[in-house]
Amino acid sequence: MRIAIVSDIHGNRQAFEAVLDAVAGSDSEELWCLGDLVGYGAEPDACVELARRHAAICLAGNHDLGVCGSLPLEEFSRGANLAAKWTQGVITPETLAYLKQLEPVNTDEPVGLYHASPRDPIWEYVLSPLQAELCLDVQSHRVCLIGHSHVALYFCRAVGSSATGETRGADEELAIDSGEWLINPGSVGQPRDGDPRAAWLELDTDRWTAVYRRTEYDIAAAAAAIRAARLPDSLAERLAFGQ
Numbered sequence: 038m039r040i041a042i043v044s045d046i047h048g049n050r051q052a053f054e055a056v057l058d059a060v061a062g063s064d065s066e067e068l069w070c071l072g073d074l075v076g077y078g079a080e081p082d083a084c085v086e087l088a089r090r091h092a093a094i095c096l097a098g099n100h101d102l103g104v105c106g107s108l109p110l111e112e113f114s115r116g117a118n119l120a121a122k123w124t125q126g127v128i129t130p131e132t133l134a135y136l137k138q139l140e141p142v143n144t145d146e147p148v149g150l151y152h153a154s155p156r157d158p159i160w161e162y163v164l165s166p167l168q169a170e171l172c173l174d175v176q177s178h179r180v181c182l183i184g185h186s187h188v189a190l191y192f193c194r195a196v197g198s199s200a201t202g203e204t205r206g207a208d209e210e211l212a213i214d215s216g217e218w219l220i221n222p223g224s225v226g227q228p229r230d231g232d233p234r235a236a237w238l239e240l241d242t243d244r245w246t247a248v249y250r251r252t253e254y255d256i257a258a259a260a261a262a263i264r265a266a267r268l269p270d271s272l273a274e275r276l277a278f279g280q
């Protein structure tokens with residue numbers, strides 16, 4: 038099957054709509070989302086509605102769980118905490134009900150799906166080969182998809198070797214037919230790898246390939262919506278830098 042993988046939408050409707058258009062123009066058969074529909078951005082209801090309509094699978098991220106009251110907001114950074122409280126104040130009961138039934142893990146598919154990591158699905162940022170080793174040791178699937186760090190990257194371990202990995206740019210392809218893998222598509226709504234374009238991934242579980250994609254969107258409009266909502270200005274500014 039060919040699946041478009043998205044993660045970390047963060048209330049950025051402009052970015053999510055642009056990615057959904059790009060996905061519609063690809064040959065993806067389904068859309069799977071690795072969580073964090075809300076938090077940081079100004080349009081949580083719109084993003085949840087788009088996920089409800091388009092995503093065959095959707096995980097919960099730490100921001101979704103925080104907004105639902107399932108995680109204490111004291112554990113969030115200042116900006117994330119403020120954004121979560123703002124989100125709690127504006128979302129509809131339907132949005133809250135949708136977020137509340139999401140889980141941070143799905144192990145029912147040919148690939149493992151985790152918001153953050155196989156050993157800590159809610160909080161771990163997998164950014165080093167050592168962390169990747171520890172995750173690869175516990176995961177039950179050969180290939181797992183993770184989000185949370187907002188960095189498009191992969192880690193791979195061939196039989197008898199240790200894990201290696203790198204960040205990946207637009208249109209780079211991975212051949213994932215052998216070895217153990219952790220793959221992060223990057224973030225739709227708040228990329229942090231220096232490329233401000235919305236990130237997503239095309240996964241093919243028949244050919245076992247993964248292709249990184251970047252999609253341009255109206256960053257100025259997303260930033261203006263954040264400012265109009267009186268969310269912290271830094272959340273608007275960072276979008277243009279992809280940081």
Ligand code: ZN
Pocket residue numbers: 045047073098100185186187
């Ligand atoms: Zn996130």
